[in-house]
Amino acid sequence: MKEKIVITGIGIVSPFGLDKDSVFDKIVKGESWLKETSKIKTNSIPSKLCGEIDPVILKKVLVDGRSLRTTFISQLTLAAGILCLQDAKIKLTKDCSHRIGIFFTTSQGAINAIEEINYKLFTNGPDSVDPLLFSETVFNAPASLLSIKLGIYGPCIAVPMCNGGVGSIILQAINFLNLGIIDYALVGAAEEISQLVRETYYYLGVLSPSDNYPEGSRPFDKTRNGFVLSEGAAFVLIEKYDTAKVRDVNIYGEISGVSVCSDGYKLNECEPSGKFLTYVINKSIEDASIEPKEIDCTLSSAASLKDLDVIEAKGIRNA
Template identity: 30%
Template sequence: MEHDIKRRVVVTGLGIVAPNGIGQKNFWYSTSNGISGIHRFQRFPTVDLPIRVGGEVASFVAEDYIDHKLAERTDRMTHFALAAVQEALQDSGIEIVQENPKRVGAVIANTFGGIGYGWEQINNLHMRGPRTMSAFTSIAWLPIASVGQIAIRYGIRGYCKTPANDTVGSLDALGLAYTAIQRSAADVIIAGGCEALLQPYMLLVLSHSDVCITGDDPQAYRPFDQRAAGFLLAEGAGMCILEEYEHARQRGAPIYGEIIGYGQTNDRHGLRKLPASGRQYARAMSLALREAGLQPNEIGYVSLDGRALPAFDACEAEALCQIFASELERLPVSVPRTMLGHSYAAAGVLDTITALLALKHSTIPPTMNCEELNPRYSLDLVRGEARPLTKAAALIGGRSLTGANVTLALKKI
């Protein structure tokens, strides 16, 4: 039947606000050349904070993208989102106002909401009284604030969601958008994630999680290294314009690649009870490969989650071994996120954008800081410098701290 036919979904525009580069050109130059955006935080004093370095987008100015009034009424995470969407739409060449607004959607992941805006207003409440709180707090701090502002700005009336799935939210956003277009719920969807968690309050909270690195070392994020001890935090946003293939082709849109598979599973674990094996993560990869119609030996690059927690790294390596078996030692894998830090709900989409650019430029970005690869992992980890990408398909893997496993499969057209 006609409604059972799944439509093809391609990516036609990219928008990036990342610690090592704002905009595609700057981001790709840094990422492909191993240039890190991790440094000591500059926006607030750090002397009394346990976490003092991370992936801060220090050069970002909201008023370069939105007017001052809107900037004052919204949080930094929404500023990032609006900036990345603006770039993605320009890159795609699509005029949203000329589209049927009911056939355009937005799926934007977020985990922590407008924590900076909210915390500032709580301070106003306790230090100066309730009359000093902004009335816009009621909408600025919600995780859905970004997708709401995007819909308002571009007149979007179609499929809209805000996945809040911990550190894999934006992989889910891309997967949900892909599925919606496949099933003809939309023709065009802005999909991605944003996060602005680098605030003193959140740094104090997350310093007690036993997963984030404390201290001053900007090179301390070392996945699969014998010294691996956790990840560094980051902020930023990434946005992709997803389109139905014929829709994109008819308007002559640039195509970075096609999303061809999406898999999601759960380990049923939490921070205090880590997964015993990589079985469910492997199943997410298998689901994505099966939907894509690919064999493991057709994959040329895997973008890893690279949590840099020994138990997580071991499970990820085990999952890869279950899927790729004897091919694994010859399969290039990498964690470009080591140049950015972990931006929670924005991490997966930034990994996906990196993979799309890797396919475009036939170049695999490196993993940084891993100088002592743990011999227990039989991985061909691309370390220190970029390497040629010789095949046309890639996988992006992500894992949450609470059990979710998500994989996307991409191919170059």
């Protein structure tokens, strides 16, 4: 019999701030956190907007100076993870530290540190590269730092992936819970923005504005012309329903069905019919043992891209 898995904690670091309820209210009201970037030079491309996080707000959570000296993506990860555990009322005792797992995903990783190392390497040679900074550039570094700083000794898994990464780590976390390897799973993602990534996306033609329409994110709109980059981090704490009831904690919701797949098409394109998205939606519904008519809301990737939005619409429509 499949165990009931629930969400009991949420931690978020966003351009709207750290308070999850305030962030949710602003999103529901349709407020935008996009502003002209202050961190990155924009002279070379017409894209000016970004979702940026003021590093000062992280000091509300990261009280030791050492945490604030690590890469920005690791700071975001630490802050969101700490907030999530606090919200879930998890106390990291000696007994439970081995029963918590970290499941993390990121697309770009510590991209600013990678850029810095490569610049120094090619301009001044290997001796100019900080070996300590190099250790921060691997994709698992933010999750590993979270484990080290909080004393979490369960499995620590990092998956380098784009949008699909979240579904993959949720599925892995649920499997670890069902196998009895852990009692709690800290599941999340983080991204930071950088000069190189912005310019690369622009020249690939996927960053707004890619035409004469205004800059901005307008998914499924006929004037859509690319996405806008943002940085941030978010974690959820998931556990078995029976464990949560014993702890008498707030339950946000149940994860009743999960599925993942790959379209195996091209590196920079999705399969045009959307059939693999249809497949994974149907498998998730099957896993949840529900009927499609019971679904109240569908949240898409909403990339605001000419081709991808059409593929997503096809995939959802045919499910």
